[in-house]
Structure formats: C-alpha cells, structure tokens
Amino acid sequence: xxxxxxxxxxxxxxxxxxxxxxxxxxxxxxxxxxxxxxxxxxxxxxxxxxxxxxxxxxxxxxxxxxxxxxxxxxxxxxxxxxxxxxxxxxxxxxxxxxxxxxxxxxxxxxxxxxxxxxxxxxxxxxxxxxxxxxxxxxxxxxxxxxxxxxxxxxxxxxxxxxxxxxxxxxxxxxxxxxxxxxxxxxxxxxxxxxxxxxxxxxxxxxxxxxxxxxxxxxxxxxxxxxxxxxxxxxxxx
Amino acid sequence: xxxxxxxxxxxxxxxxxxxxxxxxxxxxxxxxxxxxxxxxxxxxxxxxxxxxxxxxxxxxxxxxxxxxxxxxxxxxxxxxxxxxxxxxxxxxxxxxxxxxxxxxxxxxxxxxxxxxxxxxxxxxxxxxxxxxxxxxxxxxxxxxxxxxxxxxxxxxxxxxxxxxxxxxxxxxxxxxxxxxxxxxxxxxxxxxxxxxxxxxxxxxxxxxxxxxxxxxxxxxxxxxxxxxxxxxxxxxx
Numbered sequence: 001x002x003x004x005x006x007x008x009x010x011x012x013x014x015x016x017x018x019x020x021x022x023x024x025x026x027x028x029x030x031x032x033x034x035x036x037x038x039x040x041x042x043x044x045x046x047x048x049x050x051x052x053x054x055x056x057x058x059x060x061x062x063x064x065x066x067x068x069x070x071x072x073x074x075x076x077x078x079x080x081x082x083x084x085x086x087x088x089x090x091x092x093x094x095x096x097x098x099x100x101x102x103x104x105x106x107x108x109x110x111x112x113x114x115x116x117x118x119x120x121x122x123x124x125x126x127x128x129x130x131x132x133x134x135x136x137x138x139x140x141x142x143x144x145x146x147x148x149x150x151x152x153x154x155x156x157x158x159x160x161x162x163x164x165x166x167x168x169x170x171x172x173x174x175x176x177x178x179x180x181x182x183x184x185x186x187x188x189x190x191x192x193x194x195x196x197x198x199x200x201x202x203x204x205x206x207x208x209x210x211x212x213x214x215x216x217x218x219x220x221x222x223x224x225x226x227x228x229x230x231x232x233x234x235x236x237x
Numbered sequence: 238x239x240x241x242x243x244x245x246x247x248x249x250x251x252x253x254x255x256x257x258x259x260x261x262x263x264x265x266x267x268x269x270x271x272x273x274x275x276x277x278x279x280x281x282x283x284x285x286x287x288x289x290x291x292x293x294x295x296x297x298x299x300x301x302x303x304x305x306x307x308x309x310x311x312x313x314x315x316x317x318x319x320x321x322x323x324x325x326x327x328x329x330x331x332x333x334x335x336x337x338x339x340x341x342x343x344x345x346x347x348x349x350x351x352x353x354x355x356x357x358x359x360x361x362x363x364x365x366x367x368x369x370x371x372x373x374x375x376x377x378x379x380x381x382x383x384x385x386x387x388x389x390x391x392x393x394x395x396x397x398x399x400x401x402x403x404x405x406x407x408x409x410x411x412x413x414x415x416x417x418x419x420x421x422x423x424x425x426x427x428x429x430x431x432x433x434x435x436x437x438x439x440x441x442x443x444x445x446x447x448x449x450x451x452x453x454x455x456x457x458x459x460x461x462x463x464x465x466x467x468x469x470x471x472x473x474x
Contacts, residue, residue, distance in 0.1 A: 015252070023384055028374040050377045096395065135394055137265040140287045144259055147387040150380070154388050157372055158333065181459075188462040201455045209446040218438045222418075225425040226463040233470035 001160055002102060002109045005031040006149060007067045009124065010115045014040050018047030018055060019146030025051035027153035032058040033067040033110075064112070064124055072107030072171035073207065076128030077152065079119055079142045092131035093208070095155040101130075101210055103159035105168050111152055116145055126200050129174070129207030169216035177216060178203060180223045187230045238397060239339060239346045242268040243386060244304045246361065247352045251277050255284030255292060256383030262288035264390035269295040270304040270347075301349070301361055309344030313365030314389065316356055316379045329368035332392040338367075340396035348389055353382050406453035414453060415440060417460045424467045 006024060011017050017040055024032060032054055040055065048055045061067050068074055078092055093101075102109055112128065114120035125131065134143060134151050143151075169177070181202050185195050211219065243261060248254050254277055261269060269291055277292065285292045298304050305311055315329055330338075339346055349365060351357035362368065371380060371388050380388075406414075418439050422432050448456065 019381060019384070022381055025377045026373045026380050026384075028376065047381075049381075094395070134391065136263045139265065140262045143263050143387070144256060144284075144286075144383075146381075147256070147260055147263075147384065150384040150387060151391050154371065158331075184463060185459065188459070188466050190459065190462060198455050198459060201452050202459075205443075205446045205448060205452060205456070209442045211442060215438050215442055218435050219442070222422065222425070222427065222435060222439075225427060226421060226467070229425050230463070230466050230470065233467065233473075236470075236473075 002073070002105045002107050003031065004029045004153070004156060005033060005071060005108060005110045006153075007033045007035065007064070007110050007112045008037065008145070009035045009064060009067075009112060009120060011037050011145065012116050013145070014038050014044035015047045016116065016145040017058075018044035018049075018051070020149045021048040021051035021055035021058070023051070023146055023150040023153055024054050025049075026150075027157050029153055030054055030057070034058050034060050035064055035067050036062060064127065068110055068112075068127070070108055070171070071110035072168070072174070073102065073105065073109045073130070073210075074112060074128045074171075075102070075109060076112050076120055076125050076131045077114070077148060078125065078131050078133050079148075092133040095132050095134055095152055096159075098130065098132040098152070099155035099159035101208070103156065105210060107168060107170060111149075113145060113149060126196075126203075129203060131204075169211050169213050173213070173216050173220075174206065174211075177206065177220055177223070180220055180227065184223050184227045187227050239309070239342045239344050240268065241266045241390070241393065242270060242308060242345060242347045243390075244270045244272065244301070244347050244349045245274065245382070246272045246301060246304075246349065246357060248274050248382065249353050250382070251275050251281035252284045253353065253382040255281035255286075255288070257386045258285040258288035258292035258295070260288070260383055260387040260390060261291050262286075263387075264394050266390055267291055267294070271295050271297050272301055272304050273299060301364065305347050305349075305364070307345055308347035310339065310342065310346045310367070311349060311365045312339070312346060313349050313357055313362050313368045314351070314385055315362065315368050315370050316385075329370040332369050332371055332389055333396075335367065335369040335389070336392035336396035340393065348386075350382060350386060406448050406450050410450070410453050411443065411448075414443065414457050414460070417457055417464065421460050421464045424464050424471075 006020065006029060008020065017037060021032060037060060044055065045052060075098065134148060136143060182199060185198065243257065243266060245254065245257060254274060258269060274297060281292065282289060312335065371385060373380060419436060422435065
C-alpha cells in the first residue's frame with residue numbers, strides 16, 4: 001500500500017477543506033497539501049472535527065509543482081469523463097480500477113483535486129499519470145469536493161485487502177523515462193504539433209500499466225538505444 | 238435495480254441535509270424523508286446546490302415507522318461494526334456486499350441514517366432488515382453524515398455495472414504493435430539473448446494498460462518512425 005497525499009488546488013470554501021481533513025482522518029490518511037487555498041477559519045475547524053490536526057499540519061504552497069514534490073504517481077480527478085479521442089487528456093479510470101492498481105504500489109501517491117467550480121485546468125490534468133472520474137448522474141455529475149475525496153479514500157481502503165508485490169518504478173525514474181521518450185520524438189522529427197499529445201498518451205499508458213523497476217529499465221533501454229542509434233548514424237551523414 | 242429512499246433520522250445540522258440532497262442528485266436518487274429534522278434554512282439550501290428540488294420535495298415526518306411506509310427492504314447504517322454475538326443487532330455488511338445484494342432487487346429500499354452524534358438507536362437498528370457499516374480507521378470511524386450517504390449511493394450506482402467502454406485496440410492491432418516493437422529491437426541491434434524477455438515485458442505492460450485505438454495508433458507511429466529512421470540512415474552508410 002502506498003502513502004497517500006491529498007492535494008487540493010485552490011479550494012474556495014473553507015468548510016470543504018475541514019470536511020476533507022475529517023474524511024482523511026476517517027480513512028487513515030494524514031498528508032494534506034493546499035495550493036493557494038482560501039482562508040481557513042472557524043467553519044473549517046468545526047467541519048474538520050477530529051481531523052483538525054491534519055488540517056493544521058497541512059502544507060500551504062503556491063503552485064502545483066511544489067505540491068507534487070516527492071510523489072511517485074500523480075492521480076488527477078475529473079468531473080468530466082469523455083470517450084472522445086480528441087479530448088484524450090481527460091480519459092479516465094473508475095475509482096475502483098484506480099484503487100485496484102494503486103493498492104499494489106509502494107511509494108507515494110498524490111491525489112489531486114481541482115477547484116469547486118472549475119476543477120483542474122487542462123495543463124494540470126496533463127501533469128497527471130492517471131485520471132479518475134467518479135461515475136455519477138449525467139444530469140448533475142459534479143460532486144461536492146469533500147464527497148469526491150471521501151469516495152477515493154474509501155475505495156483505497158477497500159482495495160487494501162489485495163496483496164502487493166513487485167517494486168514499482170519511482171516518480172523520478174518515470175520522469176527520466178518520459179524525458180527519454182521526448183528525446184526519441186525529437187530525434188525522429190516527430191511532427192511538432194503532435195508531440196505534446198503523444199507525450200501525454202505515453203504518460204497515461206505508463207500510468208495505467210504501473211511498471212516495475214525491471215520493466216522501467218528494460219523500456220528505458222529500448223528507447224535510449226533507438227535514440228542513440230539515430231544520433232550516431234546522423235553524425236556519420 | 239430498486240427505487241432508493243434516503244431516510245435521515247433527526248438530523249441536527251442543516252448543512253448536512255443540504256449536502257445529502259446534493260449527493261442524491263449526483264447519484265440519481267430523488268426520494269428523501271426526514272424524521273424530526275432541524276430547521277432547514279439558508280445554509281441547507283446553499284449546500285444543496287442543484288439538489289435543491291430534492292430537499293424542497295422532502296417529506297417531513299414525526300417517526301421512523303411513517304418514514305418506512307411502503308419500503309420493501311430497510312437498510313440501517315451503523316458506524317460501529319461488531320462480531321460480538323451479544324451485539325448481534327449491529328452485525329453488518331460492507332457497503333459493497335450490501336450494494337451487490339440490493340442491485341439485483343426490485344421494489345423500494347429505504348436507507349436509514351442516524352443522528353450525527355448518536356447514530357441509530359438499538360430499537361431503530363432492530364427495525365432494519367440488514368445493516369451496513371463503512372470500513373474506516375478504528376482511530377476515528379465516524380463519518381460525516383453526507384459522506385456516509387455519498388458512499389452508499391456511490392456503491393449502489395457502481396453495482397449497476399454499466400459497462401460503457403472506450404474502444405479498445407483489437408487483438409490484431411496489438412499483434413501489429415508487438416511486431417513493430419520486435420523490428421525496433423532488431424534495428425537497434427538489441428542483444429539477442431535479451432530480446433525475448435524484453436518483448437514479453439512490453440506485451441505485459443501493454444496488456445495492463447489496455448490501450449485505446451487512438452493510443453495504439455499513436456504508439457505504433459512512434460515505434461515505426463524510429464525504426465524507419467534508422468533504416469534510412471543505415472542505407473546512406
């Protein structure tokens with residue numbers, strides 16, 4: 001089972017932050033990071049109940065990158081699922097599938113939740129290794145923030161029964177893999193306007209596959225080998 | 238799938254009632270009954286968001302019996318699970334087991350939630366056909382009322398198991414991808430004794446990631462591009 005960090009991006013309602021801290025206490029999760037939050041006053045403290053210590057220990061940061069430091073897997077939450085291939089950046093797993101995959105991991109998982117009104121921006125979603133969307137009525141699929149946190153933490157606790165095995169690639173290793181993939185695209189003169197979405201496609205694919213350290217090294221080897229071979233042949237040109 | 242009724246017994250916090258109405262709207266449940274509730278004012282309406290019509294249509298009654306009229310199955314929720322035979326009235330199912338059973342039913346199911354502080358009394362629990370308890374940290378297992386409602390409605394919706402799938406790459410397409418990967422290994426002079434296991438690694442990785450058709454084509458493009466570039470450069474040698 002990994003360590004879970006909850007990241008709230010620009011929460012606007014202090015009551016929601018308190019309710020999230022309570023839900024974290026209910027499900028045994030302690031690491032809370034707030035990106036540019038609203039002011040936390042009496043209502044936040046009241047709603048936190050016995051999660052008050054979690055809220056008081058929350059780290060407050062200015063940007064998402066700082067909030068994600070040290071995370072090995074970054075999971076975004078999106079209120080809009082899509083089957084449209086054009087909106088591929090928002091294709092997502094159910095909370096159950098997400099929990100089944102993540103429960104087998106070690107390391108640190110950051111669960112990222114967006115603003116109450118706008119959710120996560122596209123550029124924030126692109127930073128995520130995988131996305132999850134809570135299935136809900138198409139009539140009104142937008143859950144309250146603390147309700148969404150509660151469902152994901154509940155699913156993670158429910159999935160804990162499953163044993164975990166192999167050692168996974170760390171967040172740093174995965175970033176190296178993504179850099180290597182980017183270099184390969186560059187060396188093959190991959191069309192510039194398609195590069196960004198192909199890199200996101202690869203990030204999501206790897207995010208869903210949860211590679212082991214061994215798989216990471218093998219895949220990295222293949223990609224670097226292809227890149228170097230092209231570079232060496234070009235030098236001979 | 239049965240019709241679901243949510244029954245709140247003596248809720249004390251109007252914000253919770255609003256949040257429950259919102260969660261009901263999120264999960265497509267409309268029948269709300271309140272037993273001796275607190276006054277519902279501005280905060281309840283604000284928290285209800287687009288569930289406001291559900292809250293306004295709620296029936297307000299004086300006792301649990303009236304709230305249960307017409308229900309075919311009565312499900313109580315309890316923050317305390319027990320295996321003790323002496324406390325048999327509180328032995329309960331997980332929300333998942335509960336949802337799996339209930340999803341197959343027809344008729345009307347009443348989900349009964351107790352007071353924020355005391356929950357349901359023993360006599361109220363005895364009135365229930367089955368009980369469910371949300372697994373949570375033994376440190377602080379008492380969830381916020383609207384969080385508990387959210388988890389049960391979420392489990393019921395998830396049990397409906399609607400399988401709407403994004404289009405997945407076919408077996409034939411995946412075989413083409415593996416052939417392309419094999420060609421790339423060959424072109425990069427990948428060590429012969431490692432090829433077989435690296436191909437299996439790639440096959441497993443793709444198997445776990447379950448790529449969509451679009452992802453398949455994008456990945457295939459990158460691999461073929463690298464292979465062709467090496468071939469072209471080699472011809473110039």
